[in-house]
Amino acid sequence: MPPDLWQLYSLMFKCRRFEEAVAKLWHDGLISGEMHLGTGEEAIVAGVVSLLQEGDALALDHRGTAALLVRGVDPVLLVRELLGYPEGLCGGRGGHMHLFSQPHLAVSSGIVGASGPAATGFGLAAQYQNPGAVAVAFFGEGAMNQGMLLESLNLAAVWQLPVIFVCKNDGWAITSTDGSMTAGDLNERARGLGVPVIEIDGRDVSDVWQAAQTALERARSGQGPTFLHARCVHFEAHFLGFQLLRMVRHPLREMPRVAVPLTHAILKKDGEPFRIRLAGLRKVLAAVWRTVRDPRRGLAHDPLWRTRRLLRADLSRLQAMENDLTREVDHIIASALVGVPS
Ligand SMILES: Cc1ncc(C[n+]2csc(CCOP(=O)(O)OP(=O)(O)O)c2C)c(N)n1
Incomplete structure (x- = not known):
């Protein structure tokens, strides 16, 4: 079955609008500390997370907000968490990097590489308690130099755990380029640990969706983990205000x-x-x-722009959808801000 581009674009557009609204809150001084957005990762997030089912788990990195939105976490609770509000998803104590939703089996961590062990643990539990369920780990290419992530790949392979390792490779870890700190080839690293690799264009949502489907089928049928290597661009560089x-x-x-x-x-x-x-x-x-x-x-690297081009033939439907989603996000932000001291 081919991917439903309209549905995927609507998810990507919502993520973008949501993160733009979060950026505004940050620029207005309502969110304290650093803010890492996933602007530019939308095709990876939508392509993978839209395929998850109930009982599947999601372990995220420091850019996990949009993925939680797509997974169905209450967006008002998410925004309140970013604002540090006691009524936030984690009581306002986690901030944007340490989010947790028990009903969604979803967790994020600011510790680079930590999504590996979290997803592998979920995968091990699923293998015993809920066969057919999978766990997904999202991380950047810099995390591939963390021992715990490499150990996770190894264990997932040797125990044939249902884990999808999604490497969102933007070529940078803060100010260090990939080539200046990572030896060898990441695909070879994963293969060397016995994990099959699918390399994809992380700006192309169909490509991501198809690869994720293959990886999920493998995992659900007990054939073990897959390393999805997706290239992408972070339009805000490492964090807002870089x-x-x-x-x-x-x-x-x-x-x-x-x-x-x-x-x-x-x-x-x-x-x-x-x-x-x-x-x-x-x-x-x-x-x-x-x-x-x-x-x-440049625009050509923007996953939204690339997908929108394919749907432009029906411009009125596209614009109506975008307007609806923009209103929805405005409503989310307005609801989250009710009661926030100015
Ligand atoms: C264990 C650990 N080491 C260092 C850091 C500081 N740090 C935060 S983000 C980051 C770069 C991560 O790069 P990458 O994994 O490629 O993800 P990206 O930020 O590019 O999405 C680093 C080194 C950290 N949070 N955790």
């Missing part, structure tokens, strides 16, 4: 904030030799320049 992006988006406002202290540091009398300080400055400028020229944030 400094390099801020400089690219608002150079006039941001540059002086960086340039003034940097100039002081370079010109001051003591400290490292001048040439070393200059080399540091060159590194900073090169990072800004790389961000300016980074082609990955």
